[in-house]
Amino acid sequence: MFLTSVGKTTVARHYAKALSFLRVLPGDTFVETTGARLAHDGVSEVKKHLENLKAGGVFFIDEAYQLTEGHNYGGRSVLDYLLAEIENLTGVVVFVFAGYLKQMEKFFEHNPGFYSRIPYSLRFEDYTDTELLKILQYQMNQVFQQGVHIEDGADGLYMRIAVRRLGRSRERDGFGNARAVENLFAKIRERQSERLSVARRAGAQPDDMHFSKEDLIGPNPSDAIVNCQAWTELRQLTGLKEVKNSVSVLIDHIKVNHQRELAEKEPIKFSLNRVFLGSPGTGKTTVAKLYGQILVNLGVLSNGEGWYVCPH
Secondary structure, three states, rough: EEEEEEEEEHHHHHHHHHHHHHHOOOEEEEEEEEEEHHHHHHHHHHHHHHHHHOOOOEEEEEEOOOOOHOOOHHHHHHHHHHHHHHHHHHOOOEEEEEEOOHHHHHHHHHOOOOHOOOOOOEEEEEOOOHHHHHHHHHHHHHHOOOOOOEEOOOOHHHHHHHHHHHHHHHHHOOOHHHHHHHHHHHHHHHHHHHHHHHHOOOOOOOOOEOOOHHHHHHOOOOHHHOHHHHHHHHHOOOHHHHHHHHHHHHHHHHHHHHHHHHHHOOOOOOOOOOOOOOOOOOOHHHHHHHHHHHHHHHOOOOOOOOOOOOOO
């Protein structure tokens, strides 16, 4: 069986138990590995895994396309061995190959016998925004089992905005789905923790079970830019009128998009990437650092760290 995209490992584990329960397989042992590991360790490692599965079960190979990538020299011999064992172990071991759809299409080209030996492919679609919202709510309830109070509610505007932002990443390769939700929740908790710490230092007694609008979607750019030290420093630099105007326009775009999100309208797309051109000593590196920090303060980037690469 081929599995692509989200939830592959979880489904494969349940699949092993179901086959054993239905007595299709003699056992429910589950062995998990990756194409890269098998390519590195060779056929001998495959034999060890199959020995562990002699009582029956599922052999799950994630990122299986790595077996056919050019830099994994031992991968093709491993794959040829696996193809032979698929027939030899019919009724004892079920082989599940998983990976991203585009890469797996190339993987199929390795041997025309794939489809006769493994006739079934299951494609796992990316989660919708509604499903991502349910996952985020579930994670919150798992961590805060005594209950949480979310500004505007668990299905409210700010939760929807947070999830919509996440969902736009589907356009990029490697979108993490449930894993991406975990990262989002970690960022939300980080912002909440910072807010609680500030409140306690000021002598307040904030509610640890409360998630505010700012925790969920970050600061209001119009408020954040007022207290942004990096923006103040940039405006105080000598000259650089064009640079300052460009950053000012960008800040206005970010403000407009924030208001559009609050009105549940699609944000206007624009790029944050910039090319800084100029002679030595004109402030390119200084401005780049300030630019990164401005984006952090506006909630557009997670941190202001960056790399300066000197061209040769």
